[in-house]
Amino acid sequence: MSPEYFLRSLLLIILATFSANASNWLYLAKLSSVGSISEEETCEKLKGLIQRQVQMCKRNLEVMDSVRRGAQLAIEECQYQFRNRRWNCSTLDTLPVFGKVVTQGTREAAFVYAISSAGVAFAVTRACSSGELDKCGCDRTVQGGSPQGFQWSGCSDNIAYGVAFSQSFVDIRERSKGASSNRALMNLHNNEAGRKAILNNMRVECKCHGVSGSCEFKTCWKAMPPFRKVGNVLKEKFDGATEVEQSEVGSTKVLVPKNSQFKPHTDEDLVYLDSSPDFCDHDLKNGVLGTSGRQCNKTSKAIDGCELMCCGRGFHTDEVEVVERCSCKFHWCCSVKCKPCHRVVEIHTCR
Ligand SMILES: *[C@@H]1O[C@H](CO)[C@@H](O)[C@H](O)[C@H]1NC(C)=O
Numbered sequence: 001m002s003p004e005y006f007l008r009s010l011l012l013i014i015l016a017t018f019s020a021n022a023s024n025w026l027y028l029a030k031l032s033s034v035g036s037i038s039e040e041e042t043c044e045k046l047k048g049l050i051q052r053q054v055q056m057c058k059r060n061l062e063v064m065d066s067v068r069r070g071a072q073l074a075i076e077e078c079q080y081q082f083r084n085r086r087w088n089c090s091t092l093d094t095l096p097v098f099g100k101v102v103t104q105g106t107r108e109a110a111f112v113y114a115i116s117s118a119g120v121a122f123a124v125t126r127a128c129s130s131g132e133l134d135k136c137g138c139d140r141t142v143q144g145g146s147p148q149g150f151q152w153s154g155c156s157d158n159i160a161y162g163v164a165f166s167q168s169f170v171d172i173r174e175r176s177k178g179a180s181s182n183r184a185l186m187n188l189h190n191n192e193a194g195r196k197a198i199l200n201n202m203r204v205e206c207k208c209h210g211v212s213g214s215c216e217f218k219t220c221w222k223a224m225p226p227f228r229k230v231g232n233v234l235k236e237k238f239d240g241a242t243e244v245e246q247s248e249v250g251s252t253k254v255l256v257p258k259n260s261q262f263k264p265h266t267d268e269d270l271v272y273l274d275s276s277p278d279f280c281d282h283d284l285k286n287g288v289l290g291t292s293g294r295q296c297n298k299t300s301k302a303i304d305g306c307e308l309m310c311c312g313r314g315f316h317t318d319e320v321e322v323v324e325r326c327s328c329k330f331h332w333c334c335s336v337k338c339k340p341c342h343r344v345v346e347i348h349t350c351r
């Protein structure tokens with residue numbers, strides 16, 4: 001770790017202390033490794049964590065690097081899923097890391113909470129399977145014959161461990177507050193929906209055994225979906241998210257759809273409390289970068305189209321020359337030779 005990077009990380013951690021509201025543990029993503037989280041006192045220095053997370057950190061030092069990787073995975077996936085939208089999930093160097101968008105109870109916040117709790121469950125489970133952790137390994141309870149005639153064998157992903165860890169570590173923030181405020185209920189619901197996106201999409205992977213590759217015997221194991229799949233599922237849930245409000249059933253507070261005509265959400269759906277800003281204008285105070293300077297698609301009528309992306313401000317067009325490989329020929333043996341071709345493409349950028 002370079003000294004500059006280290007100081008920057010440290011600064012972020014210190015700044016994180018002053019932001020009470022965001023899911024601050026996501027700042028772990030800004031560290032280049034948690035090789036530095038190898039001693040208990042390092043946990044104390046990770047000020048983005050609340051006290052009970054610090055305690056968990058101390059008791060689970062070896063897992064903390066997976067938590068950091070989970071946070072990074074979540075941010076990368078969020079940026080991929082939102083690359084063509086006005087809010088593109090870019091993180092800020094100031095705090096909170098996603099701006100106010102995520103400290104308010106918006107749809108975007110719902111996505112960020114869901115993908116982050118999924119990220120932790122995913123990364124911890126992956127580390128279990130790869131034998132990196134002493135506390136967990138493959139799920140060996142998946143055993144025996146299956147009705148489909150194959151044999152369960154090999155390393156099934158220990159998703160139960162990853163999910164349980166994510167529940168303890170990520171949800172602890174909301175649970176400490178007593179879990180009765182609207183926001184706590186919203187966050188807990190979306191955290192769980194994120195983990196469900198993995199649990200409900202577990203797959204069966206198999207290997208064939210038999211003479212010369214025949215599939216006489218098949219052994220199979222349970223595997224997590226690729227994280228891209230989890231991102232796709234949650235992005236769909238984002239598009240169909242339910243606006244909710246608090247209601248009381250007996251003495252228990254619950255979230256119910258604001259519009260009573262809507263069917264109630266399930267535990268896989270995302271829910272939100274506050275409507276989102278339009279994200280059009282640069283508003284650093286609220287951590288909104290605005291869409292000026294964003295590339296847009298001139299022919300699309302969707303949110304990536306210039307009309308919507310640029311919020312009616314218009315756009316300008318540049319011609320850019322791109323070099324591509326073309327007229328490729330196969331030469332015996334064994335190379336492919338191509339010519340460089342120059343092509344002019346138009347790039348549209350929001351004013
Ligand atoms: C998001 O958009 C801003 C401009 O609004 C741009 O500066 C930034 O690089 C984009 N971030 C990502 C992750 O694409």
Ligand SMILES: *[C@@H]1O[C@H](CO)[C@@H](O)[C@H](O)[C@H]1NC(C)=O
Pocket residue numbers: 297298299300301
């Ligand atoms: C722009 O949008 C159109 C219509 O949705 C689509 O067919 C095209 O592939 C898009 N172009 C780019 C560069 O994404």
